[in-house]
Amino acid sequence: MGLLTRRLNTLPVVLPISFFMVLLAQKASFADLRICNRTGKTVYVAIAYKMDQALDCCGQSRNAGYVCKKYCAPWVAEGWWVLSPGRCTTALDRDLRYNNVYYYFAYSEGNRLRWAGNSNFCIGSGRFKYFQGQGRSCAETYNPAFVEGFREFRTGNARNYTLTLDP
Secondary structure: OOHHHHHHHHHHHHHHHHHHHHHHHHHHOOOOEEEEEOOOOOEEEEEEEEOOOOEOOOOOEHHHOOOOOOOOOOEEEEEEEEEOOOOEEEEEOOOHHHOOEEEEEEEEHHHOOEEOOOEEEEEOOOOEEEEEOOOOOHHHHOOOOEEEEEEEEEOOOOOOEEEEEOO
16 A cells, blocks of 8 residues: 555544644634632632623523513623632633623632622522613512622733632
């Protein structure tokens, strides 16, 4: 068998692998918000961010023909990400340049460490994703829910950002 024949025989294996690598590289180059726990304790994290432009103010696709106007909720608060010591997770998988202002609230197991701030968002005791804005209070909209103060952080023009929780 000649060299050319052997190389042609490897194409069915090499092409799919090459295609997969290109897709993986594109996904990696997209953008995301990562959260890392650099404490010695398990932490629980919630974030708040402005809605994506592709959605209306109630989280519905603009192409769905449904537009929520009565209780516009341009902000989303969601959680909880549970991070063991030394672990990281991707909280948002989107280009962060759309809105460079984000918020987070976090606390450690036993509530010994807290990352809180002055911007209030509605949160739940279990896994939640709450759309928030003008019109209704947290208690009227979500049950059970309560308000917690979140810290602001800015991502600048970065497509990717890592929020690191230190003790």
